[in-house]
Each structure stands twice: as structure tokens, then as C-alpha cells.
Amino acid sequence: MKVCRRSAALVAASALILGGCGSTGGNNSGGSGSSAGSKVTVEFWNIWTTEPMKTYGVNAIKEFEAQHPNITIKNVATENEAFKSKITTLTQSGKAPDVYQTWGGGVLKQQVDAGLVKDLSGDAGSWLGTFTDAAMAAYQVDGKPYAVPEDIGMVGFWYNKALFKKAGIADAPSTWSQLIDDVKKLKAAGITPMALAGKDKWPGHYYWAYLAMRIGGLDALKQAGETKDFTGQPFVEAGQKLKELADLQPFQKGYLGAAYDKPDGQAATMGNGKAAMELMGQWAPSVEKSSGKGIGDDLGFFPFPAVDGGKGSVTDAFGGGGGFAIGADAPAEALEFLKFLTESNEHRKAVQTGGVLPVLKGEEDAVTDPNLSVVAKNLASATGFQLYLDQAYPPAVGQEVNDSVAELIAGTKTPEQVAQAITETAKSE
């Protein structure tokens, strides 16, 4: 009896331990070998936790499963920030899901270098040619495609036409000096010119990045990424221009502690009509509505203004989107699912929900929302495209850009120190 009890306790203990070890994974599903006919499960990690994409995703998966009875799609939808932690943990353990959300750039490159991502150039055929160049740009690593886009967008100024009118401003500014003048006019009229989420840091980096683009052109950014030298004149000047703006104190009260989409945050300030403009991506109108009241027809969009004497064109767009990559060990069916999602008829449905913007050639007419339509048209006529800096560069460099620019806006770093700090981080990568 005694022995029995002891071993029972031991078995229980070891079961506990083994259970603890066993449940570590996301990728228990496929393995590479998958024979036709037998049941295959494809794990699909996405960030479709909010409408309209939530419902769209569920329906798309249902339809795919109906067409392919032998394939089961395991839908793992995780909220944006939580997704980033989750995928980080999984990739650090040397695994990747079968099909998963990616934003391309430096993070994708690290995953590719670790051998976790499937190179799509071999199996793709004519498929890759259906996407627009701007949409594909983020997913090329060393000249090879490792993911395909589902969504693409750009950053620009969203402004409150009523408040602009109230301050006596007739047209949206097209140069930086006009923008500065308008900020002064708005302040004189007692209106907060801009909303900014200082706590979240990434909204601040849009200003610096766009200024660098307008001053030095896309080549300057590309070159800096390669030579790891951000001390060049465009970057320092971008810092000086941003400091010139920040010195006017254009942002809402308490902006240094404000988050983007929380109550009292940047989107809510803008959505409740308490600030005249915000520099934000294509999702701005919907977040303004969900965090605040939304300003309806008063909302307008203008691209980031040109800087006098700058090399960059005002039609160069800065932004990013989202796409899907395939894990290196995923079954062949994963590719089939991804092709289904990005095939013209299916993707049109996604665009029509208003949740994503066109990534396929000639898809612009599927956009129904007037605000998004403006963005889609700007993108379609863009002469160049730059991915968000915190994604284009390796994660450490991107974060340093965000951190340093936040300090520049807060007044604790000079433009030269910002350029220096980013360069140092880039060199140490």
C-alpha cells in the first residue's frame, strides 16, 4: 500500500511537470509533411479582434473550410499589442505559427534570419504580381518576398474643417511654413492646434520621419538604414523643424502622458473636436469615433506638407499596412489558405467592409468610405513609399527613434542628440 501511494504521488507530480512542459507551443499542428486527403490543421494567427474584420475573418475561414473539407483553420485572434508580445515569445522559442500577421520590415527580417519564415518566391508564380508595389515593399527581405500584404495605408494630417474655418484658415497648408503659420493662427483663436499621444511615442515619430523624408527624400532614409548613420543634415534639420513646432506648444494639455486610443487620449481629443488636427494613419477616423464622438463631415485629410528647398516630393507616402507570413515548418495547405485570402474576389470583400485598404492592383473602387477613399487615392498616386521607421529598421533602432523623438518633443534632447542616439543604436545592432 505504502509503495502504491508513493508511486501514485510521484506519477501525479511528474504528470504535473510534463503537463507544464507540454503546453508551451503554438505550432503543434502541421509539420512539413502533409499528405493529400488526410486532415490538416493550419494555425492562423491574426489581430482581427475588432469589427469589421472580426466577422469578416470568421466568415472567410468558414468559406475556405467549406471549399477544402480536409483543411481545418485554427483561428487565433489576438489584440494588437498582446499579439506582439505573444509572437515575440513564440519566435524566441524558435517557432512560428503556420500563417501569421506581420508588419514586415526589421522584425520580419530578424525572423527570416532566424530561419523561421518561408520564402514565397518559389511557390508564388504569378500570384505576387497581383499586388501593388507600395503594398509589397515592406515584405521584401534581401530582395525576396517573405509575406504578402492584406492591408496598406498612409499617414497624413486629419483636420477639423470647422475649427480651421473658425481660426480664419481657408485652405489646408501645403508647405511647412504655412503649417507653422496655421498653428499660430489656431493658437491665437484659442484652439488647440494639434493632438498628440506623447506616452505612446510612435505618433510623435511620424513628424520626424515625414520631415526627414521631405527634406532628404526617400533615398536619404534608405541610405541611413544601410550606412547606419543618421547624423546627416536631413535628420538634424528634421529635428530642428520639429523643435520649432514643439516650441510653439501646439499640443493639447497633458499630451506627454496621453495615450493614443484611451479616454482623454489623442484620438478622443480629436474626435471630440478639442484639437484642430492630428498626424495619423488611415485608421484615424474610426478610432476618433470609437474613443470620442467623431466629428463627421468636418473631418478632412491633407498630405504632410512639403518643406521649402527639400528634396522629397509631397506625393511620397509614409505608412505601412499588415500582411501575412508563413512559418518555415507550415504545411503546404497554409499557402493555399493565404492565396485564398488575397485572391481578388475575397480581398474585395475585406476592402468593402472598410476594415482594410486595397493592396491589389485596380482595387481602389471597392473602397466605400469617403475618408478612406481619399487615402486610397493618395496611395494610388504615390510616387514613393516609406514604411514606418519603427518597423523598417531593426526593432532596437525603431524604438530608439520613437524614444529620442519623444524626448525631443518633451524638450529634454536636442536635434543633434537625437541623431546621435539613433546612430549609436544603429551601429551597435
Place this chain on the structure above:
Amino acid sequence: MTRPRSRGRLRGFTTVLLFLLPALVLFLLLVVAPIAVAMYTSFFKWNGLRGLPTDFLGLDNYTRAFSDPVFLGDLWHGGVLIVLSLLVQLPMSLGLALLLNQRLRGRAFYRLLFFAPYVLSEAITAVLFTMILSPDEGLANQILESIGLGGLEWFAEPSTVLLSIFVVMTWKYFGFHMILYLAGRQGIPEELIEAAKIDGAAGWKVFRHVTLPLLGPTIRISVFLSVIGAIQLFDLVWIITDGGPSHASETMAVTMFQFGFKRFQVGYASAISVVIFLISLVFALLYQRYVMRRDLEGATTVLRDKR
């Protein structure tokens, strides 16, 4: 005669081993192994991907930490929070505990009320105070403005953010320390207090020479918990400010998270984690050795004497 005894001892040893084994395996696997791995990776430049680290740096990650103004700022913030906790939070808890030890109406209700914040999770506390102390529409500023005082920027201003974080910390934890002190105070026999009073000691003198010394063990453990908590502070800061504005509220744990999971510099983040571990360990050992020695008598010392 010796044989059965040694057999008995052996059996005893086996039993002990079998009982310890599950806990020991879990401890080694979940506590000791991660610490060892963190120490190992802290000597490398490693992004956490691509298998095991190979790019050996020696002590570079450590010298980098101690020359980085952000990390030095973390140490300073930790120190400020510890000093404030010891000078403000704990005396306040002690005062409340002594007050709630008196007979007064609704005593049980007050005890419950003051302990309630401790029951909330840190995340909920953080979200709650983000709203209350919001500079634009927050409750705190509306009250301040309605009584004619200007609103503060709380978490949005580098010079006030650390104090604001401390306010939240105090709100969350004073009830916990209060309950500790209350329990300690109730463990003091009334006879001692009465005896002191008969000897002619009044209010303050009773407190100074009877209550306070007898509360010693409780105070020492409460200081210990408070300091360790301040060193490892993470959740509140992460949710309320992310360490900003301009790193003004960043703590060591926040920096570690930033570098480990945002910048993928896992080697450097490991080095920071090892520093946090060592600071906590050295503090705990010294504190137990020199400050809590008397309290621990009868636990460790006696056991050693008997062996």
C-alpha cells in the same frame, strides 16, 4: 544495534527525498534554471532568436548598463521610491493601524475600507488612476479646480510623474501594511501597556517605549516587503506611463522589458535582470543577517544548533 538504526535513518532519508522531489524538481526547473539561463545570456549580444547565443561580450552588457543614463535614472527612481515609502507610506500605515486599534464606531468598516485597495489588481489600480489623474477631464483636477486650485499635470509632467506614481503606490499598499501593523499591535498583551501606565507612562511614552519596540518584528518585515516591492515595481508604471515622459518614471523592470521585448536585445535585458536579482539578493541577505537576526532566532539558528 547499529544496523536497524541506520536502516531507519536511510528509510527516513528516502521518505524525505521522495516528499521533496516534486517540489525540488519544480523549483530547479522553474526558478533556478531560468536564473542560470539569464546569467548565461547576460554575457552575450543576443536577440532571443536563432537558437543559443554565440556573440560573447564578457561584461560589456553590465558596463553598458552602468554608463547608461536611463539605467542610472532607474536606480535613482528606485531609491526615491524606497525612501518615500519608508518615510511617508509606512508611518502613515502605522498611525492608521494604531488609530483603528482604538475603540471607535465603525472600526470594522474602516479596516475593511482601508484594506480594499490592496485587493484590487495592479492593472486595475493603474487604469483607475490614469482616469482619475487625467490632466484634462480627470476627477482629481476637476475637484482641485472647483475649490480654486489649479489642476496639476500628474503623469504628464516629468517633474511630477514620480510623485504621482508614489501616490498611487501608497493608495494601493498602505492598507496592506496597516493590516500587518494592526495584527502586530493586537499581539501585544494589554498587561504590558497597563503596567507601563501604572508606572506613570503616558501616551507618547507608552508608544515610544512599549508599543514601538514590541512592534519591531512587524515593522522590520513590513520595511523588507516595501523595499523589495519598490525595487521590482513594474505593473503600475508600465500601464500608467510606460516609464515616460522622457524616462522620468522608468524603473529597472520597465527598462528590462523595453530592451527584452521591444528592442529584442535579450542579452542586455538579461544583464539588467541579473542586476535586479543581485540588488534584491544582497539587500535580502544583509537585511536578514543584520536587521532581522533577532526575529529569525528560533527559526534558522536553533535548527542549526540541534544538528
